[in-house]
Amino acid sequence: MNSFKYKKNHLFCEGVKVEEICKNFSTPFYLYSSKTLINNFKLLHKMLNGINFLIAYSVKANSNLSVLKTFAKYGAGADVVSIGELKKALKAGIANNKIVYSGVGKSINEIAFALKNKIEQFNVESIEELKTIAKIAEQINTSANIALRVNPDISAGGHPKISTGKKTDKFGIPISDAKNVYELAKKFKSLKIVGIDIHIGSQIRKLAPFKKAFKKVLSFCIELDKLGFNIKNIDLGGGIGINYDTDEQDQKFLIEYTNLIKSTFKNTNKKIIVEPGRFLVANAGILVASVLYKKTIDSKNFLIIDAGMNDLMRPALYDARHIIRPLKKKVKNKTVKKFEVVGTICETADIVVKNINIYKSVQQGDYYFIDKAGAYGHVMASSYNSKSIAGEIMVNKNDYSVVKKRINPEDILKFEKIAPWLKKN
Numbered sequence: 001m002n003s004f005k006y007k008k009n010h011l012f013c014e015g016v017k018v019e020e021i022c023k024n025f026s027t028p029f030y031l032y033s034s035k036t037l038i039n040n041f042k043l044l045h046k047m048l049n050g051i052n053f054l055i056a057y058s059v060k061a062n063s064n065l066s067v068l069k070t071f072a073k074y075g076a077g078a079d080v081v082s083i084g085e086l087k088k089a090l091k092a093g094i095a096n097n098k099i100v101y102s103g104v105g106k107s108i109n110e111i112a113f114a115l116k117n118k119i120e121q122f123n124v125e126s127i128e129e130l131k132t133i134a135k136i137a138e139q140i141n142t143s144a145n146i147a148l149r150v151n152p153d154i155s156a157g158g159h160p161k162i163s164t165g166k167k168t169d170k171f172g173i174p175i176s177d178a179k180n181v182y183e184l185a186k187k188f189k190s191l192k193i194v195g196i197d198i199h200i201g202s203q204i205r206k207l208a209p210f211k212k213a214f215k216k217v218l219s220f221c222i223e224l225d226k227l228g229f230n231i232k233n234i235d236l237g238g239g240i241g242i243n244y245d246t247d248e249q250d251q252k253f254l255i256e257y258t259n260l261i262k263s264t265f266k267n268t269n270k271k272i273i274v275e276p277g278r279f280l281v282a283n284a285g286i287l288v289a290s291v292l293y294k295k296t297i298d299s300k301n302f303l304i305i306d307a308g309m310n311d312l313m314r315p316a317l318y319d320a321r322h323i324i325r326p327l328k329k330k331v332k333n334k335t336v337k338k339f340e341v342v343g344t345i346c347e348t349a350d351i352v353v354k355n356i357n358i359y360k361s362v363q364q365g366d367y368y369f370i371d372k373a374g375a376y377g378h379v380m381a382s383s384y385n386s387k388s389i390a391g392e393i394m395v396n397k398n399d400y401s402v403v404k405k406r407i408n409p410e411d412i413l414k415f416e417k418i419a420p421w422l423k424k425n
């Protein structure tokens with residue numbers, strides 16, 4: 001599945017030696033493999049075969065236009081959470097009737113834009129949002145397809161900062177209130193009830209929470225059908241976890257997850273929407289960095305690299321662990337020692353990888369890469385400390401292309417100005 005492999009001790013992405021790219025582009029940069037993106041999409045597609053389904057790629061995981069276009073070519077839909085993501089999805093050629101719009105805070109402007117573009121469904125997260133969508137649809141003389149995002153009150157495990165399906169999380173409408181909200185929705189002529197939606201969290205590596213959630217949503221759906229609601233879409237959200245250490249278990253879990261979907265919903269004639277993000281893109285991207293310095297404080301070894309929390313927030317944000325490896329494996333001087341790999345940002349939290357074996361002989365200028373950085377990587381990058389925002393490069397077989405330019409401090413400066421009164425003496 002993964003197209004990042006060592007050949008004769010040098011890392012290749014598909015047919016391209018990554019060190020060759022480093023000759024033309026300075027680090028840090030993100031590097032994506034189009035083959036891995038396609039393989040991931042095709043695999044999920046194949047495994048869902050046999051039911052009526054839509055893969056609505058969760059754009060938040062990686063919103064690069066070329067990534068979106070790659071999926072669009074294979075018939076993907078999109079799960080978006082902002083007008084920006086919606087515009088990108090449309091620009092990449094994703095069909096409007098394959099786009100679902102999630103998120104707790106859709107603005108009036110965003111709702112109007114989505115309505116004009118006739119998206120497949122709004123995943124509505126509150127009564128106030130429902131009323132607002134109804135009002136705007138009426139004003140512009142159209143109707144809005146809606147699903148309620150119900151909160152099934154299920155703990156999905158994993159890190160609390162990426163749990164979304166518990167009663168105490170901000171997302172969705174409690175499943176216990178949802179029937180009344182569907183009844184309310186029915187009263188608005190400008191609303192068309194088309195579905196139901198859940199999303200219980202991200203990086204879920206156990207089947208049990210999915211099993212519980214799917215069961216709950218199915219029985220609620222049956223209840224709604226009995227009440228005369230015409231639910232045609234069941235949106236199961238995203239959340240498929242991946243193994244950040246090795247590739248081994250990814251396929252096994254995917255098989256279990258897709259079998260669960262098929263067995264749970266085999267007797268419904270409804271369209272099953274899934275919103276995977278991480279699974280489709282995480283192992284299709286790496287973050288390439290260079291070693292700046294090393295130092296030892298109180299017997300703790302630090303390796304300072306030119307990529308940090310401004311480029312990849314996940315370790316600082318939710319203690320995510322990524323593996324870091326050299327672009328060039330050493331054949332001599334292979335002994336290793338433990339390092340804490342850190343970025344350049346003036347924050348103690350700017351730790352890229354804790355406690356990892358790195359060659360003892362590592363030195364300034366050596367290239368390293370942070371593996372499985374394709375999801376929730378570049379999309380969360382910032383210019384904190386007025387740093388550049390890393391560029392993005394995509395490989396296709398033996399070819400590669402910059403798919404987003406690095407944003408330099410000079411570019412950022414163009415958006416700033418000194419207030420007029422400060423210019424006077």
Ligand SMILES: Cc1ncc(COP(=O)(O)O)c(C=O)c1O
Nearest residue numbers: 058202203238239275276277278
């Ligand atoms: C509503 C919604 N759908 C889909 C996803 C994608 O999740 P994942 O990347 O874990 O598949 C998210 C991310 O948390 C989400 O909030």
